[in-house]
Amino acid sequence: MLVIKNLSKTYANGKIEALKNVNLSIEEGEFTALLGQNGAGKSTLINILAGNVKKSSGTVQIGRYDLDSDELATKRIIGVVPQEVALDTFFTVKEILEIQSGYFGIKNNNQYIDELLEILSLQDKKRASIRGLSGGMRRRLLIAKALVHQPKILILDEPTAGVDVDLRNSMHEFLEKLHQLGITIILTTHYLEEAEKLCKRVIIIDKGRIIKDEPKEELLENYSTNISLEIDFDKELGKDDIRFLNKYNPRVVKTRVYLDILKKDLTKLFRDMTEMELEFNNINVKKQSLQDVYLSLVKE
Numbered sequence: 001m002l003v004i005k006n007l008s009k010t011y012a013n014g015k016i017e018a019l020k021n022v023n024l025s026i027e028e029g030e031f032t033a034l035l036g037q038n039g040a041g042k043s044t045l046i047n048i049l050a051g052n053v054k055k056s057s058g059t060v061q062i063g064r065y066d067l068d069s070d071e072l073a074t075k076r077i078i079g080v081v082p083q084e085v086a087l088d089t090f091f092t093v094k095e096i097l098e099i100q101s102g103y104f105g106i107k108n109n110n111q112y113i114d115e116l117l118e119i120l121s122l123q124d125k126k127r128a129s130i131r132g133l134s135g136g137m138r139r140r141l142l143i144a145k146a147l148v149h150q151p152k153i154l155i156l157d158e159p160t161a162g163v164d165v166d167l168r169n170s171m172h173e174f175l176e177k178l179h180q181l182g183i184t185i186i187l188t189t190h191y192l193e194e195a196e197k198l199c200k201r202v203i204i205i206d207k208g209r210i211i212k213d214e215p216k217e218e219l220l221e222n223y224s225t226n227i228s229l230e231i232d233f234d235k236e237l238g239k240d241d242i243r244f245l246n247k248y249n250p251r252v253v254k255t256r257v258y259l260d261i262l263k264k265d266l267t268k269l270f271r272d273m274t275e276m277e278l279e280f281n282n283i284n285v286k287k288q289s290l291q292d293v294y295l296s297l298v299k300e
């Protein structure tokens with residue numbers, strides 16, 4: 001669906017290398033998170049795909065089309081929800097969506113526009129001018145705008161920045177619905193729990209290079225170094241009992257002990273507990289989140 005080869009982009013006469021030899025291939029129907037710190041190159045990549053920024057070198061194939069030779073055709077396949085909310089405030093919601101449909105030569109798009117407004121809970125704002133919309137409504141309108149031409153690939157550049165929790169959750173449900181309909185989705189976000197909840201594949205960009213590109217579950221499995229344990233012992237532990245735990249910085253609340261432990265120390269921990277003849281009756285294990293793993297990778 002999307003094949004990127006040796007893609008590079010420099011700004012300021014070559015002084016800033018925003019993308020360095022990026023290679024990437026995304027299949028139809030995938031739901032991918034594109035993660036990276038500020039300035040990593042995410043927006044540059046998205047803007048190249050959207051045709052808003054010219055690449056310096058490399059090739060981009062979108063669907064069957066090459067970005068250089070068939071830019072118009074590639075635009076029909078892609079819908080982009082930009083980071084910046086830039087909407088012409090003189091128009092109404094309906095007009096914005098009609099004008100956008102017109103760019104793609106689509107006439108009489110009213111039925112689909114109504115469906116989009118309904119699903120994005122904007123139906124009652126159809127005739128409202130943009131000036132009267134809240135920030136969250138404007139963000140939803142940007143999503144509707146990106147979808148008017150029914151693109152096969154939807155790219156969202158931080159769509160939930162500054163959006164309240166309720167609205168964020170309803171946007172998540174909507175994205176999941178689109179994913180189920182088979183739309184290929186690429187999501188950039190600084191909310192790592194959002195990426196963990198929604199995406200199946202995680203790509204991490206760091207200083208213009210892809211440093212990780214793996215299925216989410218594998219990334220979490222392969223790069224999580226710690227786990228958190230909550231152990232319920234049969235009795236309250238005295239100072240002597242927990243001395244062997246001190247190296248794990250335990251937090252003791254009555255009979256329960258909380259530990260953050262390196263996976264590689266697990267065997268030793270259980271061996272020590274057996275040697276101390278400490279009886280426990282329950283253990284809760286919390287694995288590292290995508291945020292924990294991500295932070296450990298970008299800090300390397």
Ligand SMILES: Nc1ncnc2c1ncn2[C@@H]1O[C@H](COP(=O)(O)OP(=O)(O)OP(=O)(O)O)[C@@H](O)[C@H]1O
Pocket residue numbers: 011012016017018036037038039040041042043044045
């Ligand atoms: N128009 C431009 N002119 C010069 N430099 C630019 C331009 N756009 C981006 N850059 C630089 O390119 C690099 C990548 O920026 P980009 O906006 O792609 O990062 P990002 O990952 O989207 O960051 P953020 O999470 O802050 O949106 C940065 O060093 C940035 O300063």
